[in-house]
Amino acid sequence: MLDDRAKLLMKALVERYIADGQPVGSRTLSKASGLDLSPATIRNVMSDLEDMGLIASPHTSAGRVPTARGYRLFVDTMLTVQRDGLQPPELVAEQPQKVIANAAQLLSNLSQFVGVVLAPRRASVLHHIEFLRLSERRVLVIIVSPDGDVQNRVLFTEVDYTQSQLVEAANYLNAHYAGLAFEQVRDRLAGEVERLRAEIATLMQAAVSIDAQAGQPAGEVVISGERNLLAVSDFSSDMRNLRRAFDLFEQKTQLLRLLDVSSRAEGVRIFIGGESSVVPIEELSVVSAPYEVDGQVVGTLGVIGPTRMPYDRMIQIVDITSKLVSNALSRPR
Structure with missing residues (x-):
């Protein structure tokens, strides 16, 4: 914890360094802080702040500069934002x-x-999907968006699907869910799992769950x-x-x-x-x-x-x- 004197000196040091970009010495800090302190006292406080990791002394200067920890202390506890009437132009409501x-x-x-x-x-919509068996328990998912964009992802499955099973799953998705957002597809599949064969349902759920990487860029x-x-x-x-x-x-x-x-x-x-x-x-x-x-x-x-x-x-x-x-x-x- 810093006492009030150390806080004032720390605040003055950060503000001076932000303004000038030069390491801040004890003489400059005395003027910037407005405190009636001897240079020796200020140097002692700065030494304490340096021991706490809040400021550092560059090799080329006797002054001090804030560290990342010092900046964090400054913005969290010492920064006061003045509303100075900043009037940026309005952003027109267009595309x-x-x-x-x-x-x-x-x-x-x-x-x-x-x-x-x-x-x-961008909202992701299922236009067309295909599954291609690559090897045991590895399936390539090919997702086509309405604008023709093609996304490919490899899906690692718990069971080894045959290509005919993969075609069956793709046909079902394309027939029943084309034109829907992937989020809607996920929600509907969750409610229809009981009516679908369990192994195919699991595959389709896994496929639409990868939209965070593929279907929904x-x-x-x-x-x-x-x-x-x-x-x-x-x-x-x-x-x-x-x-x-x-x-x-x-x-x-x-x-x-x-x-x-x-x-x-x-x-x-x-x-x-x-x-x-x-x-x-x-x-x-x-x-x-x-x-x-x-x-x-x-x-x-x-x-x-x-x-x-x-x-x-x-x-x-x-x-x-x-x-x-x-x-x-x-x-x-």
Whole structure:
């Protein structure tokens, strides 16, 4: 636990470092905090904060910088968000894809960092399905969507089905469930298991349960403003960190995981690099919030920037943009 003096000094150090990007020394901290303390007293407090893992001393400077743990303490207990009348333009209620793209650009323009939006998942509909026996207890499931998109997945089964059994199961699904969403197919199959032969029912249930991977693709990640990181001194001084950041955007897999975690929480969340495996790059932080369509959370959006970002302003930008997207995508009442 920190006493009030240590909290004030910690808060002043983080704010000064965010503003200047330079390690903060005891003399600078004395002026920034407004406390009438001797340099020796401030150095003792900073030493205690360093022992607690909240700040660190770069080798090239006598000053201190916040650690991931220090940033977490700051955003959780010391950050006050001032509503400074931020007035972003409204997002016009048009095609969802356009709203999502505009939102990513808006986040980037307002933050001067990277705007990222996880688009809603597309509803998956069964148009046609086939099963092909590959080997003992291995079945290839071929799912065709109404727009002609083909998804293939290998299904490992508990029993060894013959090809004639697989054809029978596919014919039944195509005859009775074509045109329905996979969720509807799952619900109906659950109620019809007693009327179907048990082994075929199990196969069909297993097939439609893989729609989270095949029939229902994850929402698209829309990114805007990656080049803004080129102007951030934290990255321009070390191109390795910048390349790692761009690799993250290129792969998008980690971003999907991160944004999916964000969608399960209410309100704005802050992920600080180096704090956990969620954000794999120590120099990056993410401020995110879910957005809704007609009261149901369908996606997430956020800002990605350096850990040395003005969190109070980023929270405002993300919070307001999530509300704008929710309003633009929701049907008129």
